[in-house]
Amino acid sequence: MAPNFRTLDLNLLRVFDATMAEGSLTRAGAALAMTQPAVSHALKRLREHLGEELFERVAHGVRPTARAQALWPAVRDALAALRQSLAPGDFDPARDEVQFHLGMADSTASLLAPPLVQAIEATGARANLRVLPLTTRDPTALLDSGQADLAVGFFPALITRLVAQGDTAHLRHQRLYDTRYVCVMRRGHPLAGQPLDLAGFVTAHHLLVSFSGQPFGLVDQALAALGHKRRIVLTVNQFATAGRVVSASELLAVLPESFIAGMGVADALAVREIPLALDPVHVEMVWHLRRDADAAHRWLRQQVRQAAAG
Numbered sequence: 001m002a003p004n005f006r007t008l009d010l011n012l013l014r015v016f017d018a019t020m021a022e023g024s025l026t027r028a029g030a031a032l033a034m035t036q037p038a039v040s041h042a043l044k045r046l047r048e049h050l051g052e053e054l055f056e057r058v059a060h061g062v063r064p065t066a067r068a069q070a071l072w073p074a075v076r077d078a079l080a081a082l083r084q085s086l087a088p089g090d091f092d093p094a095r096d097e098v099q100f101h102l103g104m105a106d107s108t109a110s111l112l113a114p115p116l117v118q119a120i121e122a123t124g125a126r127a128n129l130r131v132l133p134l135t136t137r138d139p140t141a142l143l144d145s146g147q148a149d150l151a152v153g154f155f156p157a158l159i160t161r162l163v164a165q166g167d168t169a170h171l172r173h174q175r176l177y178d179t180r181y182v183c184v185m186r187r188g189h190p191l192a193g194q195p196l197d198l199a200g201f202v203t204a205h206h207l208l209v210s211f212s213g214q215p216f217g218l219v220d221q222a223l224a225a226l227g228h229k230r231r232i233v234l235t236v237n238q239f240a241t242a243g244r245v246v247s248a249s250e251l252l253a254v255l256p257e258s259f260i261a262g263m264g265v266a267d268a269l270a271v272r273e274i275p276l277a278l279d280p281v282h283v284e285m286v287w288h289l290r291r292d293a294d295a296a297h298r299w300l301r302q303q304v305r306q307a308a309a310g
Contacts, residue, residue, distance in 0.1 A: 007049075008049060009045070010082075011042065012042050012043075012045055012046040012049070013046075013075050013078070013079060014032065014079065015028065015032065015034070015039055015042040015043060015046070016042075016043065016046055016054065016068075016071075016072075016075060017072070017075055017076055017079055017146075018031050018032050018039075019039065019043060019055065019062065020064055020068065020072045020075075020146070021101070021146060021147070022061075023060075023061045023062065023063075024060070024061035024062065025039045025040055025043075025061070025062060026039075026061075027061075031099060043055060050067075052065070052067045053065050053067070054067060054068040054071075055068060069145075072145065072146065073144060073145065073146070076146045076290070077290050080290045080291060080294060081290070090295065091295035091296045091299060093123065093125035093126065093127060093296075093299055094123065094124045094125060094126065095126070096126060096296065097126040097127075097128070098126065098127050098128070098296045099127070099128045099129075099130065100127060100128070100129050100130070100149045100150065100297075100300050101130045101132055101147060101148045101149050101150075102129060102130070102131050102132065102148065102149065102150050102151070102152065102304075103131075103132045103133075103134040103139050103142050103147075103148035103150070103151040103152070103153075104131055104132075104134050104151070104152045104153060105133075105134045105153055105211075105238075105239060106133070106238045106239055106240050106262075107239035107240065107256075107259035107262040107263060108134075108152050108153055108259070108262075108283070109131045109262075110240070110262030110263075110264075111258065111259075111261070111262045111308075112152065112304065112307045112308060113129075113131065115306070115307035115310075116129060116303055116304070116307045117129075119303055119306065119307065120303075127299075127300070132147065132148055134151065134152075134153055134211070135211045135212075135237060136211055136212070137153075137154070137155055137156070137157065137158070137211060138155060138157065138158045139151035139153070139155065139158070139286060140158065140171065143171060143286065143287065143288045144170075144288065146288075149287065149291060149297065149300065150285055150286070150287050150297075150300060150301070150304065151285065151286045151287070152176065152283065152284070152285045152286075152304065153283065153284070154256070154281050154282065154283055154284070155173075155284060155286060156279075156282070158171075158173075158286065159173060159282070159284055159286075162286075169289075170288065170289045171286055171287065171288060171289065172286070172287055172288075172289060172292050173284045173285065173286045173287075174284065174285055174301070174305070175282055175283070175284050176283045176284060176285055176304070176305065176308035177258070177283050177308050177309075178280050178281065178282055178283070179256045179257050179258035179259075179280070179281045179283065180256070180257050180278075180280050180281060181218075181219075181254050181255065181256060181257070181274055181278045181281060182254070182255065182256075182257045182260075182271050182272065182273065182274060183196055183201065183252055183253070183254050183271070183272045183273070183274050184243075184246055184252070184253050184254075184255055184260060184269045184270065184271055184272075185246060185250075185251070185252050185253075185269065185270050185272070186246060186247050186248065186249070186250075186268060186269065186270065187268060187269065187270045189250060189252075189270060190250075191204060191252070191272070192270035192272070195272070195273070196272040196273065196274070196275055197275050198226075198228070198275040198276070201230070201252070201274070201275050201276075202223065202228050202229075202230055204230075204250075204251075204252045205231050205233045205250060205251050205252070206230050206231060206232045206233065206251060206252050206253065206254075207232070207233065207234045207235075207236065207242055207245055207246055207249075207251040207252070207253040208232045208234070208235045208236075208253070208254075209235075209236055209237065209238070209239055209242050209253065209255065210235050210236075210237060211237055213235060213237065214235075215232045215235045217254075218278060219254050219274075219276065219278070220232075222276045222277065222278060223276070226276075233251055234251065239255060239259050239262070239263055240262075240263050240264060242255065242263070243260070243263030243264060243265040243266075243269065244263075244264070244265055246265075246269065247265040247268040247269055254274060256281045256283075257271070258281075258283070283308070285301065285304055285305075287301070
């Protein structure tokens, strides 16, 4: 028999949404000010109503079933639309407790997190921020699923696609700041005392920051167009790791200039111009259309803009 949605308690969907977001009955209960048994009972009622299993217990929480994963985007959109309709501008950061998940690379977080926390503490806002490690140049899946409320980073292919789609795009974006690629090395490196030319750059050994883990990036594309190839000795997925390795080795790394200060080893590094023509780095924040008019999310975006502006 098909479920009767006329008798469905909408509170069960709130519990379902929180459990999907948190991956734990205990954390979902904390977010909703409910006990863990109450969360478990609500999910049991929803499961009985739908006639399908939604979660499986695992070692560190619960894992959603395929049915739950398919259901979640629609539930999140419906709850967001309902909240916006009932209270479109009713958000007071000093009164309303809210939790946001931000997808950012480690160096982006090191730049933005301090001023964000300072603003929260100074104004008495009851916002709690969770930074998720961003391991992709395309955060669409994170935003579609609701795992992230906002993604901040360099997303060239995604932004090109969103611009082409215009008003039909289901994601929104705003540029925060621009930076450029530079080459960094330890201060005592043999190449640190002179301008860096292409021959020296190509013959040196390199470190690559790659979210995907693939040892090939924008620099390698530019070199290949010139008929050159470099040796990448080490590939990592964190800028902080890159900085520490480069500061204690003979490796070179090409990084966004604005990230250097957040790596914790800026004083140990020499910065040189890259002997290649690379496009600027446009750091953007991206969010889902369903959160565009949400008052709390608008407040979050304002805080991120101010933090990025310095």
